Amino acid sequence: MASNPNIYLVGPMGAGKTTVGRRIAELKGMNFVDSDQEVEKRTGVDISFIFDMEGEDGFRKREREMIAELSEEPNTVMATGGGAVLDDATRNLLSARGVVVYLETTLEQQLARTRKSTDRPLLAGSDDMEATLTALMEERDPLYRSIADVVIATGDQQARKLAREIVEQLEAIGTA
Numbered sequence: 001m002a003s004n005p006n007i008y009l010v011g012p013m014g015a016g017k018t019t020v021g022r023r024i025a026e027l028k029g030m031n032f033v034d035s036d037q038e039v040e041k042r043t044g045v046d047i048s049f050i051f052d053m054e055g056e057d058g059f060r061k062r063e064r065e066m067i068a069e070l071s072e073e074p075n076t077v078m079a080t081g082g083g084a085v086l087d088d089a090t091r092n093l094l095s096a097r098g099v100v101v102y103l104e105t106t107l108e109q110q111l112a113r114t115r116k117s118t119d120r121p122l123l124a125g126s127d128d129m130e131a132t133l134t135a136l137m138e139e140r141d142p143l144y145r146s147i148a149d150v151v152i153a154t155g156d157q158q159a160r161k162l163a164r165e166i167v168e169q170l171e172a173i174g175t176a
């Protein structure tokens, strides 16, 4: 029997990529990886520390290399970081190697879900989170859409329910 195609989650900070991705993997019996967590495991330090030491460019290089490596693994659901799509090579690779799911979310939900986080350096350093998130979305929304096979509006749904809906949609279009 053919194995499941890989599933790659893209979308902004707080969309639920990490949380929902893990649930999708459970439902499908697939492996779950999160590119941020893998970079942290590999380097032994957290993302904020990498931003402090190497700047955003340094982090992006590590992120690009990590996603290239992880995307080679079969039977995998991968949550990417919100800025991973900025890289042309990463976008091409995600498109080519699996099904891309864009978790679309509102600014209000993003704010609610990231307000207390200290591990997102682009927000931790911002004195106006709303403006920062809006500016990031202006640049990135077209990039998310450009590679999305499926766009899911997360709404107020629980992560578990959302994961079920995504699996159903992927099965309906014959990609899971």
Ligand SMILES: Nc1ncnc2c1ncn2[C@@H]1O[C@H](COP(=O)(O)OP(=O)(O)O)[C@@H](O)[C@H]1O
Pocket: 011, 012, 013, 014, 015, 016, 017, 018, 019, 020, 079, 113, 114, 154, 156, 157, 158, 159, 160, 162
């Ligand atoms: N559908 C959801 N319903 C309620 N809370 C959610 C949902 N998705 C994510 N969260 C919560 O929002 C926060 C950010 O989610 P996370 O998965 O880290 O987002 P991302 O990886 O897209 O930045 C976490 O605390 C998570 O528990």
Ligand SMILES: O=C(O)C1=C[C@@H](OP(=O)(O)O)[C@@H](O)[C@H](O)C1
Pocket: 011, 012, 013, 014, 017, 018, 036, 047, 080, 081, 082, 083, 084, 119, 120, 121, 122
């Ligand atoms: O949007 C971004 O540029 C980032 C998003 C974060 O991941 P999440 O989208 O999982 O929060 C993480 O990769 C890093 O802080 C940068």
Ligand SMILES: [Mg+2]
Pocket: 017, 018, 034, 036, 079, 080, 081
């Ligand atoms: Mg995440």
